[in-house]
Amino acid sequence: MVVVTTSKDTRKRKQAPQEEVTNEQNGLNGASNLEMHSDDEDGEEIGSDDGEVEDFPEIDVASDSEEAEESGEEVEEEDESEEGDSEDSDLHIFPKPKTIVSDITGRPKRVYPEIEPDYDSDSSTEDTPNRVGDVPMHWYDDLPHIGYDINGKQVLRPARGDELDKFLKTVDDPDAWTSAFDKNMQGDKALSPQELDIIRRLYEGENPDAQYDPYEPTIEWFTGKGKEEVMPLSAAPEPKRRWIGSKWEKKKIMKIVRAIRQGRIIANKPKTKESKFQFYSIWSEPPSSHPPPLPAPKPPLPTNSESYNPPEEYLPTDAERAEWQATDPEDRERDYLPQKYSSLRLVPGYDQFIKERFNRQLDLYLAPRIQRTKINIDPNTLIPKLPSPSSLKPFPIYKSLTFAHARGRVRALSISPDGAWALSGDEDGVVSLWEVNVGKEIKRWKFECKIGSLDWCPRSDVTYFVVGVDDTLHFIIPPNLPSAIFSATQSSLAPATLPPPSAIPSPVKWVSNSSSDLSILKVELPPSSGTPTQITWHCRGDYMSTVSSGGVWIHQISRRHSQAPFKKVRGSVQLVLFHPTKPHFFVATQQYVRLYNLSEQKLLKTLMPGIRWISSMDVHPSGDHLIVGGYDRKLCWFDLELSDKPYKVMRYHAKAIRSLHFHPTYPLFASSSDDGAIQIFHARVYNDLMTDPLIVPLKILRGHTVKDGLGVLQVRWCNRQPWLVSSGADGAVNVWCS
Amino acid sequence: MGRLRQKGKAGAAKAYITRTSAIKKLQCSLADFRRLCILKGIFPREPRSRKKANKGSSAPTSFYYTKDIAYLAHEPVLKKLREHKAFAKKLSRALGRGEWSSAKTLEDNKPVYKLDHVIKERYPTFIDALRDIDDALCMAFLFASLPSNSRLPPELIENCTRLASEWQLYIMHTRCLRKVFLSIKGIYYQAEVMDQTITWLVPYQFTQSIPPDVDVRVMLTFLELYQTLLGFVFFKLYADAGFAYPPPLDTQKDEGAAGVGAFSLQTVMRSVQAGPSKSETTGKKVSGKEVRQTIKSIDASTDQDMEIDPNSTLDAIADIEEEFVVHPSSTDPQTSAALPTLHSLSALPQTTQASLFSPYTFWLSRETSRPVFEFLVRSFGGRIGWPASSGGGSAFGEDDESITHVIIDRPLIEMTPEERQRRARHKHVQPQWIVDCINAGKILLEEPYAQGKTLPPHLSPFGERAGAYDPTEAVSSVAEAESEAESEEEESEEEEAVIEAEEEEEEAEGKQALRAAADVAADDAGVLRAAELAAEAAGVDYDAFEKEVSKSRKKAKKVAVEDKDADAEQDMNKMLMSNKQRKLYERIKHSQGKRNTERTKLEERKKSLVMQKKREARA
Secondary structure, three states, X not given: OHHHHHHHHHHHHHHHHHOOOOHHHHHHHHHHHHHHHHOOOOOOOHHHHHHHHHHHHHHHHHHHHHHHHHHHHHHHHXXXXXXXXXXXXXXXXXXXXXXXXXXXXXXXXXXXXXXXXXXXHOHHHHOOOOOOOOOOHHHHOOOOEEEEOOOOOEEEOOOOOOHHHHHHHHHHOOOHHHEEEEOOOOEEEEOOHHHHHHHHHHHHOOOOOOOOOOOOOOOOXXXXXXXXXXXXXXXXXXXXXXXXXXXXXXXXXXXXXXXXXXXXXXXXXXXXXXXXXXXXXXXXXXXXXXXXXXXXXXXXOOOHHHEOOOOHHHOOOXXXXXXXXXXXXXXXXXXXXXXXXXXXXXXXXXOOHXXXXXXXXXXXXXXXXXXXXXXXXXXXXXXXXXXXXXXXXXXXXXXXXXXXXXXXXXXXXXXXXXXXXXXXXXXXXXEEEEEOXXXXXXXXXXXXXXXXXXXXXXXXXXXXXXXXXXXXEEEEOOOOOOHHHHHHHHHHHOOOOOOOOOOOOOOOEXXXXXXXXXXXXXXXXXXOOOOXXXXXXXXXXXXXXXXXXXXXXXXXXXXXXXXXXXXXXXXXXXXXXXXXXXXXXXXXXXXXXXXXXXXXXXXXXXXXXOOOOEEEEEEOOOOOEEEEEEOOOEEEEEEOXXXXXXXXXXXXXXXXXXXXXXXXXXOEEEEEEOOOEEEEEEEEOOOOOOOOOEEEEEEEEEOOOOEOOEOEEEEEXXXXXXXXXXXXXXXXXXXXXX | OOOOOOOOOOOHHHHEEEHHHHHHHHOOOHHHHHXXXXXXXXXXXXXXXXXXXXXXXXXOOOEEXXXXXXXXXXXXXXXXXXXXXXXXXXXXXXXXHOOHHHHHHHHHOOOXXXXXXXXXXXXXXXXXXXXXXXXXXXXHHHHHOOOOOOOOOHHHHHHHHXXXXXXXXXXXXXXXXXXXXXXXXXXXXXXXXXXXXXEEEEOOOOOOOOOOOOOHHHHHHHHHHHHHHHHXXXXXXXXXXXXXXXXXXXXXXXXXXXXXXXXXXXXOOOOOOOOOOHHHHHOOOOOHHHHHHHHHHHHHHHHHOOOOOHHHHHHHHHHHHOOOOOOOOOOOOOHHHHOOOHHHHHHOOOOOOOOOOOOOEEEEOOOOOHHHHHHHHHHOOOEEEOOHHHOOOOOOOOOOOOOOEEEOOOOOOOOOHHHHHHHHOOEEEOHHHHHHHHHHOOOOOOHHHEOXXXXXXXXXXXXXXXXXXXHHHHHHHHHHHHHHHHHHHHHHHHHHHHHOOOHHXXXXXXXXXXXXXXXXXXXXXXXXXXXXXXHHHHOOOHHHHHHHHHHHHHHHHHHHHHHHHHHHHHHHHHHHXXXXXXXXXXXXXXXXXXXXXXXXXXXXXXXXXXXXXHHHHHO
């Protein structure tokens, strides 16, 4: 078998140059041969098989010999044809084949000229004198030659004219446009017609080979008659789907059929008005239980000014018209200007009509809606109903007299416990003692620097006052005292036998000075502790507390001893106060008021007034209520038993609150401010825990002038009368009487 | 201890959704979302705290209720919009490939959404819908007057015109128009339909052009909804009135520009109209039973050839049976006897207002607007005719004997005597007369509205807010004050005349002058000086004058002090108001003050106008 096939192969190879004449037969034969080969062991057709095998070599030999002869003939013929083709040899790059009649088969065959592998055979290289090869030609740019010929001689650069020459050449030479620059030879070379033809073909998107025939008849190698596949490739039985209709398609079709039957689908239904939407009574069915959405608010109805013929008073003046036109459309109160037309005929179209409808629609779908209850109340009902001030008399109403300090602000003011004498100290260092009733000055003391604070001792059996000046507290006995009281005072301030010094050493020095007329006793605070800004007495009159930048000191007069109650205080202390009945102590820092129990030495409460900077504070004589004023104009009323947040916060002064004071006996308190006004309140406090304190504003007292942004600096009540004494930055001390 | 609460899982953060996230959730474009919002009536909400609703961000966004958006997710319209998106893609592909036949098929089966379920949802009852048709009517009337262009197809304009005419037809028939107002923006009409006040605005008949800053797509979406709403509302109104809807249109008349007259009302047997077969509304499967029933009904109708709705006959019978029969109670026979029944109420004569113009026949001059006055006159029972230049369909000609009034809006011109005589047969009135008569509810005198006269001011029938300036009232009070002043002046003049004769009189007069001067001059130095001179001229000695002045000053001071005290007390009491109350108080005071200044401004202007007129009259 193997031998047979190889021999056949060789035969085929040899026959190929001959002809395809026997192609069809061969194909058939081949097929039959294959079949034969597959069952060549059957004895029936052996003979024929054998015969072919025998024939084969003979044919082979004959063909070989013939081929040799033929080649000789072909050469001759080729020579002839070359002569014939010589005219049009330049037309064809590829050698033209010749068709000759084969001697063996007697059929025409195509014969190509023999290619001789000598030097002349390659025409592409023979006429290039420059043999430098494919090197960049710019290497020769600076040289007179452009390369070397085959003999190693320099090839000189051809003369190339300038641009003008080039142009003249294009004009003169008709073939100039078909020439191209030859890089190798550095000169123009005319393109041959073949090359031009190739360029044209490429340009037109054709095959560059002119000989190529795209419409050659197909050669049926594996198909066609006699080559059909007779036996099946697979033995699998034919699937059912080849001859049974699809179930799913049927289902789909039936769906459509049913729809058509029921009239849901109307084939080719005409597009007429019948297909238009038909209205029906949509509200005949009962409504759903769903609550309906809120209806959109309706636009306001037009008023008289929108009329085409409004009363004349509605027409805008020129100024109003100009103002309306100057404002932005969004800010206008009305979206139109009232206009008057004498008759309906003259009314023009409204140019904003569509815009207004559009804005309404934007409102409908873009604006958030809020349901708002309209308040229709008399605004005066909002003002709290309070008892009339006239029913709450007495309270100070008018200014009865003024005591003037020559210069300096009067920051310190104190009224004697019996209410008859007033002490005022200014920043110039002058302390004046004067009568409240008539304003007559009794005595004047002069200190070197400004008076920080002063206060009378609240005791009734002795009479003296304390002046705080520059690190020192001066204890001074006023003149003209009854002798009993004077001696009692002297014995309490400068006793014959000094009390034993305290076990704990204190930096505060107590210095008796009976000889001087200025002060009988001096308490020297530790150096550089600053002017005492506040002196406050305990109600018994034995303890006194001072506040200065150096800290808080509590002084005991009977033991001549001072102590600092706090080792460390958070924040800077502004004010301190003794509780009137309990051993409690209020300390106000900038923002908080702390309540300490002095006997147990612990913090009871921290009050949070919500004021930025506390300026003043006073406690109600009952001890259950506290008022705190701040530089941010707020006044807070604390009910100490209620909460550490204020019961009431008021803001009525135009500027910072400077001073607050509760009247010791009457239900009154006063506040003074930098706006130069003093506000008098009625403040009734009930023992009953359930009733809120009643606060009624009574009177605003004006009479101080504001100087350098400072108004009324200090207010103090007279003990037994509803009289108020106030001192201001203008140097005046006023007495207000009822 | 309860479960830990995560931030943004409950409360405002959950209840509100921003617009961007709503669009993301619905997976639609912004335009589609806007369309949905318009159709479904969903609008943004203002959360109490924007920060809480927006997860701590205070960026300016609009918020919607999350539930609103969740409901939108199941909206059939949204489904249709998505289908339309797919359709648009398919169509553009088919067109791009040049597959014309498939493009045509696609176009034929274009998904179109219906809005009837939206109407039913937004307006569960008919009254809800009726209450909300104000805007819809405005839009229909506006678009009926717009010229059609590429964005406004002629069918749309035509449909709007039809809806507007149907509404006018209904109003004219039921005579429920109440108020009309000719404003500079257009004509406001107010009708009372089924106890609902409906106000709509119709632009004057001029060509409107859509300004460039108006988004027509928004308006068209609204119009889509409004057309459907109006259709259903009119259907119900017509059905309740016993007319067929839509009313048949006489095309010949319509081409003759007859307007509303081209439509005619056609009574129908009242039948309970069921909705379109359920397959259309709900898109559910149709059961075989229903099909069989419809086939049977078709058969039956062909057999009988005359459609008799069994329900209608039953209704009629029920109507007769349900006549209210009073069964007097045994204890108190009088009480129930006075109850009015529907029949007795309908038997009552209509109010005169509704048939205000019924005794009159009007002729429209050609410069007046026919659609407006035809509608007005016919709504109040009058007959009206117009020249052919105003459109066809006039019931009678110009020479008709029955014409009583001619509505004319031209300046008066010189006339020949015969023309004057011809004119004398009718009363010529300006158009405002019609409107003022309607608003007044009675026939007014024609004299002030006659041709060429200056018209009395046209006031809004809707009134102003309470406490606002009332031009009619102000006229009388101002006039009175004026006349009083006038008479006083005259008196004093007379007195002066008498003074010359009698000495004693002079004394009295001088005193009077003195008192007046002192009263006036109590607080102004300049005026005081003038008064002094006057007193001197009147022959009053200086001491007496001084005394008078001081007396009046004291009086004034006393009054002022009392006033001031009360004011000061109030001011002080304001200290104790809480912050919230104070703010409210100030707001109310501010608005009151604004209203008052507005009012006083108008009053003063009126006063000055009246004075000026008087001065002119005197001169």
